[in-house]
Amino acid sequence: xxIATISGLLFPLVSITIIILHNKTYFxxxxxxxxxxxxxxxxxLYLLPIISAYIIHFFNNRLQKNQGxxxxxxNRKNETIDRNALIINELDKGNYSxxxxxxxxxxxxxxxxxxxxxxxxxxxxxxSIQHWIYEGxxxxxxxxxxxxKLEDLGDQFLEHLINYIDAxxxxxxxxxxxxxxxxxxxxxxxxxxxxxxxQFKLGFGLIGQCAxxxxxxxxxxIPEDYFTISSGLLGEQKPMSLLIVPLIxxxxxxxxxxxxxxxxxxxxxxxxxxxxxxxxxxRTIFNLRENQKTEKRLLESQLQDVNNTQKKPHRLVENASDxxxxxxxxxxxxxxxIPNIRQVQEIFPKCFVYFKPRNILSGDLPxxxxxxxxxxxxxxxxKGQGMAGALLSFVAxxxxxxxxxxxxxxxxxxICDMLDAGIRKTLQKESxxxxxxxxxxxxxxxxxxxxxxxxxxxxxxxxxxxxxxxLTEFKGDRKAIGDIPNRNKxxxxxxxxxIHYDTGDKIFLFTDGMPDQMGGPExxxxxxxxxxNIILENQGFTMSQYEHYFERDFEKWMKDVKxxxxxxxxxxxx
Numbered sequence: 001x002x003i004a005t006i007s008g009l010l011f012p013l014v015s016i017t018i019i020i021l022h023n024k025t026y027f028x029x030x031x032x033x034x035x036x037x038x039x040x041x042x043x044x045l046y047l048l049p050i051i052s053a054y055i056i057h058f059f060n061n062r063l064q065k066n067q068g069x070x071x072x073x074x075n076r077k078n079e080t081i082d083r084n085a086l087i088i089n090e091l092d093k094g095n096y097s098x099x100x101x102x103x104x105x106x107x108x109x110x111x112x113x114x115x116x117x118x119x120x121x122x123x124x125x126x127x128s129i130q131h132w133i134y135e136g137x138x139x140x141x142x143x144x145x146x147x148x149k150l151e152d153l154g155d156q157f158l159e160h161l162i163n164y165i166d167a168x169x170x171x172x173x174x175x176x177x178x179x180x181x182x183x184x185x186x187x188x189x190x191x192x193x194x195x196x197x198x199q200f201k202l203g204f205g206l207i208g209q210c211a212x213x214x215x216x217x218x219x220x221x222i223p224e225d226y227f228t229i230s231s232g233l234l235g236e237q238k239p240m241s242l243l244i245v246p247l248i249x250x251x252x253x254x255x256x257x258x259x260x261x262x263x264x265x266x267x268x269x270x271x272x273x274x275x276x277x278x279x280x281x282x283r284t285i286f287n288l289r290e291n292q293k294t295e296k297r298l299l300e301s302q303l304q305d306v307n308n309t310q311k312k313p314h315r316l317v318e319n320a321s322d323x324x325x326x327x328x329x330x331x332x333x334x335x336x337x338i339p340n341i342r343q344v345q346e347i348f349p350k351c352f353v354y355f356k357p358r359n360i361l362s363g364d365l366p367x368x369x370x371x372x373x374x375x376x377x378x379x380x381x382x383k384g385q386g387m388a389g390a391l392l393s394f395v396a397x398x399x400x401x402x403x404x405x406x407x408x409x410x411x412x413x414x415i416c417d418m419l420d421a422g423i424r425k426t427l428q429k430e431s432x433x434x435x436x437x438x439x440x441x442x443x444x445x446x447x448x449x450x451x452x453x454x455x456x457x458x459x460x461x462x463x464x465x466x467x468x469x470x471l472t473e474f475k476g477d478r479k480a481i482g483d484i485p486n487r488n489k490x491x492x493x494x495x496x497x498x499i500h501y502d503t504g505d506k507i508f509l510f511t512d513g514m515p516d517q518m519g520g521p522e523x524x525x526x527x528x529x530x531x532x533n534i535i536l537e538n539q540g541f542t543m544s545q546y547e548h549y550f551e552r553d554f555e556k557w558m559k560d561v562k563x564x565x566x567x568x569x570x571x572x573x574x
Contacts (some may be wrong), residue, residue, distance in 0.1 A: 001028050062433030072535075080110070087113050091120060129269045130293040136164050136273045137280070139273075141478060146282045146516065150174070153288065154186030155193055157281060162188055165270045167261045168239060173200065173207055174255040174285070182207050182256055209258050210244040216275060217244040222263055241266045245274050247282035254282040254289075282486055306541035318330045337397050339368050347375055352547035356513075356554075357566045363389020364511050364566035365397060369404050373450040376404045376415075379461065383480070383513035389566070393522055396425055396440055411448045412457035416481065420459075420494070423482030439480030443509040454499040456506070462528075463534060466497060466506040471536050476497070506543075508535060513565035514550075521558040526557055531569075543571050 013152055019039065025031050090098045091113075100117055102110030143160050147153040154172045162170050169189030173182040181201050203212040210217045219242040239260035240365040247254040257278055258268070341353055344366075353366050365380040378400065382392035399422045410418070423440060443461035447454050456463045464537020465472045474497045485491055491569060501507075510531065516528045538549060 008547055046407045057065060064395050066426055091117060094124070120202055133269060133273045133276065137276060137476060140277050141280055150268065150285065150288055152183060153284065155188065155451055158186055158188035161277065165273065167259050169260045169478060171258045175211060175253045184210050196548050197336045201269065206244055207256055207258065210521060214246050216246065218266065219270060240264050243271060243274055243280040247278050247285060249286045249293055257281065315366050335503065338366060344368055348572045350543045352571050354542045354547055354550055354569040358563050361387055361390035361392055362566045364513065364568040365393040366460065366570060367397060367400055367566055368399060371404065371408060373448060375449065376446045377447060378442050378444045379462065379509040379570050383439055392440065395423065399423060411496040412455040413494040416444055416457045416459065416494035420481045427482055439483035441480055441512065454501055456497040456499060457494045464508040464532065466535055466539060467502065469534055469539060498507060501574050503574055506571065508569065508571050510569040511566065513567035514554060517558060517564060519559060519561045526554065543573050546571050
């Protein structure tokens with residue numbers, strides 16, 4: 001305002017000076033008054049600068065207010081950007097509990113992040129559930145593969161399942177076709193096996209109803225007369241929720257699994273897991289029952305032979321001699337189809353094959369088939385020991401040779417699919433008596449030496465890749481070659497893993513004989529974790545050193561414990 005006032009006086013003074021100089025008069029008060037009278041517009045010059053100053057001041061204040069408003073908006077936007085960046089960072093870390101509150105309808109990004117968080121959280125929850133189900137199926141499937149007696153299998157199944165799903169008790173009932181009833185096989189409650197003998201007629205009680213309808217029963221209201229098992233700590237506490245799942249294979253009833261919980265509800269993932277395990281358990285029970293029937297017929301036949309040999313003793317000696325000769329002949333055949341280490345080292349100079357059969361004849365088979373730049377390699381585990389496993393290994397050997405020789409260019413997964421179909425056809429149509437339903441486990445590789453590629457596919461068996469100090473596990477599919485298919489569920493093809501290898505990479509394939517071997521000071525399994533640790537802790541080893549280390553460590557682990565299965569471990573350094 002001061003500058004405006006000075007300006008208001010300066011402009012008239014300049015104007016008066018110009019007029020005086022133009023009229024050639026003197027600068028006196030009289031002349032100044034005369035000039036104002038003759039030129040009244042001079043008074044406007046007094047006001048114009050002041051008015052201009054006020055106008056400038058008004059707009060300057062308004063501009064400053066607008067600048068403050070826009071600066072506040074910029075600060076708020078920056079805060080929103082920082083907040084959203086923090087949210088994105090937390091979501092990237094997997095923190096889905098972070099709170100997201102959009103700032104009004106115009107906060108499009110905030111609302112989008114909220115939707116993204118909800119979708120990620122839902123996806124994470126779904127993946128966590130699927131992983132939990134997968135791990136549960138993997139755990140129980142492994143247990144089922146270790147036991148060949150129904151009583152032992154039932155006890156171990158219930159113990160591992162109940163502990164995994166945090167239930168309180170469970171039972172398995174088998175279907176007795178002759179009596180048309182369900183008979184208890186195993187009962188487990190409060191962390192220990194229970195010896196309880198129960199029987200239900202088909203259609204009577206919850207057990208009988210589940211078996212009759214062939215549909216699972218889920219109850220959160222337990223009948224008053226429902227059977228309970230006492231606990232020393234909990235007493236006669238009745239379960240609050242109950243799940244009963246039928247065991248069905250190819251529409252044939254095998255039994256029922258009953259699970260009880262003290263929780264008011266059994267979670268949906270648990271119901272899904274038990275139902276899927278029911279399919280696996282039913283097929284296993286079917287296989288074991290068929291095996292028992294076969295063993296019974298075999299025993300009856302042997303008893304008949306003994307009775308006959310009592311009349312003709314010399315036949316027993318002849319039969320024993322024939323059997324021994326047959327085993328020796330089968331051993332020679334198997335020895336011829338198993339590649340020796342020199343054959344393998346011609347292709348892979350840095351490799352080893354640790355092969356330790358349990359008996360004279362082996363169900364495990366190291367297999368290799370070179371074809372130009374392609375090399376096909378497999379660690380094959382034919383279920384069934386002795387003669388049965390050896391015969392199945394012959395079938396697998398010739399099928400594999402035929403597939404890769406006549407159908408080149410297929411991935412490892414496609415070859416496993418063709419092998420699966422071929423084994424099923426052969427065992428079911430040509431050698432049904434041999435088929436026990438156990439099938440074949442294997443780790444299969446198609447190695448391209450030119451492109452530095454490995455196509456890997458597995459049936460229960462993994463492949464370990466050691467690269468730059470890190471061990472990567474490629475898991476096989478959870479199904480066996482030639483196993484009985486589930487007609488109620490479509491089968492998925494074998495997974496094909498494509499691996500690009502570098503010079504110095506090391507791979508390891510093995511059957512389940514080594515990790516399942518009992519031993520050590522605590523009589524535990526050798527385990528896949530021990531195999532992983534040996535590989536990682538000795539990553540500077542050559543293949544020869546690895547072989548000697550595994551051999552010594554495995555023998556030391558077994559010590560005086562009997563070898564339970566054939567052992568096969570293959571290692572290759574590229």
